[in-house]
Amino acid sequence: MTTNGQLRNFINGEWQRSQADAYLPVTNPATGQAMAEVPLATGADVDVAVGHALTAFPGWRRTPALERVQYFFKFKALLEQHIDELARLVTDECGKTYAESIGELRRGIENVEVACGAPILLQGSMSEDIASGIDELMIRQPVGVVAAITPFNFPGMIPLWFLPYALACGNCMILKPSERVPLTSTRLFELLEQTQLPRGVVQLVHGGKEAVDALLQHPGVKAISFVGSTPVARYVYSQATAHGKRAQCQGGAKNPVVVLPDADIDMTTRIMADSAFGCAGQRCLAASVAITVGEAQKRFGEAMADVALSRKVGYGLEDGVQMGPVITAESRARIERLIGAGQREGAEVLIDGRGKQVSGYEDGHFLFPTILQNVEPHSELAQTEVFGPVLSLMHVETVEDAIALINSGRYGNMACLFTSSGAAARKFRYEVEAGNVGINIGVAAPMAFFPFSGWKESFFGDLHAQGRHGVEFYTQTKVVVERWPSEWSRKF
Numbered sequence: 220m221t222t223n224g225q226l227r228n229f230i231n232g233e234w235q236r237s238q239a240d241a242y243l244p245v246t247n248p249a250t251g252q253a254m255a256e257v258p259l260a261t262g263a264d265v266d267v268a269v270g271h272a273l274t275a276f277p278g279w280r281r282t283p284a285l286e287r288v289q290y291f292f293k294f295k296a297l298l299e300q301h302i303d304e305l306a307r308l309v310t311d312e313c314g315k316t317y318a319e320s321i322g323e324l325r326r327g328i329e330n331v332e333v334a335c336g337a338p339i340l341l342q343g344s345m346s347e348d349i350a351s352g353i354d355e356l357m358i359r360q361p362v363g364v365v366a367a368i369t370p371f372n373f374p375g376m377i378p379l380w381f382l383p384y385a386l387a388c389g390n391c392m393i394l395k396p397s398e399r400v401p402l403t404s405t406r407l408f409e410l411l412e413q414t415q416l417p418r419g420v421v422q423l424v425h426g427g428k429e430a431v432d433a434l435l436q437h438p439g440v441k442a443i444s445f446v447g448s449t450p451v452a453r454y455v456y457s458q459a460t461a462h463g464k465r466a467q468c469q470g471g472a473k474n475p476v477v478v479l480p481d482a483d484i485d486m487t488t489r490i491m492a493d494s495a496f497g498c499a500g501q502r503c504l505a506a507s508v509a510i511t512v513g514e515a516q517k518r519f520g521e522a523m524a525d526v527a528l529s530r531k532v533g534y535g536l537e538d539g540v541q542m543g544p545v546i547t548a549e550s551r552a553r554i555e556r557l558i559g560a561g562q563r564e565g566a567e568v569l570i571d572g573r574g575k576q577v578s579g580y581e582d583g584h585f586l587f588p589t590i591l592q593n594v595e596p597h598s599e600l601a602q603t604e605v606f607g608p609v610l611s612l613m614h615v616e617t618v619e620d621a622i623a624l625i626n627s628g629r630y631g632n633m634a635c636l637f638t639s640s641g642a643a644a645r646k647f648r649y650e651v652e653a654g655n656v657g658i659n660i661g662v663a664a665p666m667a668f669f670p671f672s673g674w675k676e677s678f679f680g681d682l683h684a685q686g687r688h689g690v691e692f693y694t695q696t697k698v699v700v701e702r703w704p705s706e707w708s709r710k711f
């Protein structure tokens with residue numbers, strides 16, 4: 220996978236050394252051990268990749284969709300065959316538990332499966348006789364060379380939100396994964412290589428901002444798919460569109476969960492423990508704020524405190540571990556600072572996960588589950604995406620107040636409700652301003668055949684990742700109006 224510990228780019232069907240001068244270390248966040256060095260690609264690397272993609276595009280575009288998806292049937296089989304090894308790699312570079320890594324890979328594979336339906340997903344439409352003797356049809360054609368820029372927290376899944384659809388639709392793709400977790404993408408590309416996709420159809424460029432800027436500015440790149448934090452999503456969207464590209468940019472989140480007094484508190488706390496502390500809270504669908512309504516406050520707060528304290532924290536490849544570290548020491552320091560800010564702004568720390576160590580893993584970036592109560596809705600803690608295992612508790616008197624509180628926020632990635640009332644559930648689903656909604660669900664992650672929605676500052680663009688949205692994003696519609704007068708036909 221590496222040469223002398225250094226990762227390579229996958230360019231025009233070959234593993235090539237980057238033209239970068241600078242490399243970053245890739246470190247296991249649980250053990251602190253160095254795993255590899257990742258190059259920070261330059262504009263020259265990107266230019267070479269785009270050049271090869273442009274060369275490959277005409278032939279790939281003309282390859283029938285039914286033939287294109289055959290590569291993905293092979294890829295799916297390879298992913299299944301290597302899922303254990305891939306999951307270990309995800310855990311080692313990203314920190315989540317082995318079970319969580321398997322879960323994300325399953326979600327990634329699901330997207331490969333859905334993209335294999337491209338022959339039917341790409342179908343257009345036709346109307347005969349829109350005027351006498353005139354027909355009109357709409358066909359979908361690929362947009363050309365496209366790029367995906369992905370974050371650190373789902374290295375096995377998020378590249379697969381984009382790559383299978385882009386290629387199955389006839390585009391050539393360049394992936395620029397997060398420089399913090401480049402090993403999983405590298406392994407995914409080694410498996411893609413085994414499918415014998417034509418050269419230049421899919422390429423991997425490792426790097427950071429310089430590589431992203433080169434992709435955003437390159438006239439050969441027609442579309443950008445991005446997932447990451449809101450400030451970068453906003454920047455990428457503005458730059459991509461200013462350079463005439465289509466863009467879909469998924470950003471950060473601050474996901475609220477409302478608990479009504481009629482909710483099943485045992486089930487709610489069990490689900491909420493995973494939603495708030497699963498993947499160490501480093502999930503764009505993590506529950507970050509729990510809003511209790513009426514009498515739910517006391518029972519829910521006590522039950523959550525119990526589940527937070529009992530969660531086993533450690534190295535994700537060890538048996539029984541339920542939560543891994545956060546990605547870097549800087550990330551842990553940033554989260555601890557936010558907890559401190561919440562305290563200073565009046566919140567009470569119910570369970571404090573700061574300053575704890577995991578025996579044998581003293582170099583790991585561990586932060587234990589943390590719960591703060593009476594968090595002030597306008598405080599820095601309440602307004603900022605924490606991206607760590609921290610749950611803020613707030614309280615209101617009615618479901619209307621809870622919905623109003625949620626709708627006053629900047630983000631709209633997910634909102635969930637726990638209740639046994641159908642009427643309350645319907646009201647919530649109808650009125651809440653979020654793209655993904657869960658009813659008695661803690662992580663409302665859409666299956667691959669639904670769009671991964673997201674509203675407000677959690678998303679910039681209109682067509683989301685996955686499913687039909689992916690197919691629409693990676694194709695442009697062409698409408699043809701035809702007249703074939705019968706007098707031009709030879710008589711048979």
Ligand code: NAD
Pocket residue numbers: 368369370371372373395396397398426427428431432446447448449451452454469470471472502503604606632671673677
């Ligand atoms: P990030 O924004 O730091 O990085 C994402 C990508 O952008 C990386 O590939 C990185 O190299 C690149 N990048 C970083 N800074 C850049 C800059 N200044 N200019 C150009 N490119 C830049 O995000 P992250 O820390 O890797 O991931 C966590 C974030 O992603 C969280 O905010 C999380 O909510 C969000 N996320 C959102 C979703 C979603 O579907 N909405 C899914 C997963 C993660």
